Amino acid sequence: MTNAMLDTDIAQKRSGLTYFGVWLHRFDLDPTNVDEDHTLRRNPWAPLIGGLFMALFMGFPAVMMVSDINREENGFDQASFLVIPPLIIMGIATLISLWHWYNQTGLKVVHDGFLITRYGLFNTRDQHLPRDDFTGVLMRQYEVKRKNSSTLYQVIELLHRDPELTVPLLIRSSRKSVRQEWEDLATKLGLPALQRSGRDISVRQAGDVDKTIKQKVADGELVSGYHEHSAVPSALRVESTEIDGARALRIHVLPPRMSRWVLPATALLSSTPLIAVFDNPSMDNAWVGIAVPIVFTGVIFLVQRTDKNTPRHLTIAHDRLTYHDPIARNHGIQIEREVLPFDVIEELRAEQKTVTHRVMAASDQGSMSIADGIDEATATWLKDFILAAITKADKQ
Numbered sequence: 001m002t003n004a005m006l007d008t009d010i011a012q013k014r015s016g017l018t019y020f021g022v023w024l025h026r027f028d029l030d031p032t033n034v035d036e037d038h039t040l041r042r043n044p045w046a047p048l049i050g051g052l053f054m055a056l057f058m059g060f061p062a063v064m065m066v067s068d069i070n071r072e073e074n075g076f077d078q079a080s081f082l083v084i085p086p087l088i089i090m091g092i093a094t095l096i097s098l099w100h101w102y103n104q105t106g107l108k109v110v111h112d113g114f115l116i117t118r119y120g121l122f123n124t125r126d127q128h129l130p131r132d133d134f135t136g137v138l139m140r141q142y143e144v145k146r147k148n149s150s151t152l153y154q155v156i157e158l159l160h161r162d163p164e165l166t167v168p169l170l171i172r173s174s175r176k177s178v179r180q181e182w183e184d185l186a187t188k189l190g191l192p193a194l195q196r197s198g199r200d201i202s203v204r205q206a207g208d209v210d211k212t213i214k215q216k217v218a219d220g221e222l223v224s225g226y227h228e229h230s231a232v233p234s235a236l237r238v239e240s241t242e243i244d245g246a247r248a249l250r251i252h253v254l255p256p257r258m259s260r261w262v263l264p265a266t267a268l269l270s271s272t273p274l275i276a277v278f279d280n281p282s283m284d285n286a287w288v289g290i291a292v293p294i295v296f297t298g299v300i301f302l303v304q305r306t307d308k309n310t311p312r313h314l315t316i317a318h319d320r321l322t323y324h325d326p327i328a329r330n331h332g333i334q335i336e337r338e339v340l341p342f343d344v345i346e347e348l349r350a351e352q353k354t355v356t357h358r359v360m361a362a363s364d365q366g367s368m369s370i371a372d373g374i375d376e377a378t379a380t381w382l383k384d385f386i387l388a389a390i391t392k393a394d395k396q
Helices: 003-013 045-066 075-102 179-189 213-218 262-269 274-279 283-309 376-395
Strands: 037-040 105-110 113-119 124-130 134-145 150-160 167-173 193-197 200-204 236-243 246-253 313-316 320-324 339-341 347-353 356-363 366-374
Touching: 003 134, 003 193, 045 075, 134 179, 150 179, 167 179, 179 193, 200 347, 213 376, 236 376, 246 366, 246 376, 262 283, 274 283, 313 376, 320 366, 347 376, 356 376, 366 376
Parallel strands: 134 193
Antiparallel strands: 037 105, 105 113, 113 124, 134 150, 150 167, 193 200, 236 246, 246 313, 313 320, 320 339, 347 356, 356 366
């Protein structure tokens, strides 16, 4: 396996925010700042506070029993017995807190890499990670979903051949891209810049991270695979238009984002309460059995109808891309830029997102997600078509 294949394979498997056994929600490390050090430690107070609340809850019967000591001869003995479980809980919580406090990891930047110091209760172990053992700088996103909200983390990490030794460089809870920081770190370290977007991994060499599409085309590093006589995919419709007196192309995206099988599947699954109606016929069960499938199926129908009746299209002018998608956020699509000049686009790729595909145009000023919900062949054609338009505009 080549290094590039190995880098992609390791990057594809990266997930979560745990490094050296510690979950991080915020981190910032400059790998070129020699002697900068950080201590990674699990929160020692969480188990202690949790144990205290559990002990108070378990000890409440003993407190109530003390009030009856004067009225019952065996009240003190019973109260003493009930105090034992809370004491055991507090003892265990204290031991766990001490374990978290003493079992920590030191991360220090040295001249040729990193020094990892693992502290334990009885010993300390040092491990040197040479910079040559790292294979790339990876940028990815990680989303933590809760019941009524979610937090998106922007992550930059230094990939090691052993995934357990991958070093975090930047972790930030934000929807703002950290692309500029990622490019700067890859350039400083002279390592490939890897990005995971959707299910795909893109790799760029350190010297090319700031090159735009137009520069790569001019240098002969990038050639469009589009052929003028190739048929337009059925999922797209191309038409000519005019912007500011100049000719432009408008590409309409036709397929719905949601699979046609979602509606019948929802209707089938939401009809399960009807089983209770046949099992125990009553007016209450009948209302539930009928209302549940109507509500769930109706919601899905409205979503599909709105998606079908809301046009989305990409406009390719002589100097910029403009993408119009009014309800993108309703489908969980992050909108960074709706307009991108050709001069700032650094990357153009077709990528897979869940089971469908899309085209991504990326720049330091933000990214543009284009035509999500299309198939792989359509995404590849659209990417090549946009690249050909940029190439042609550069020659005019």
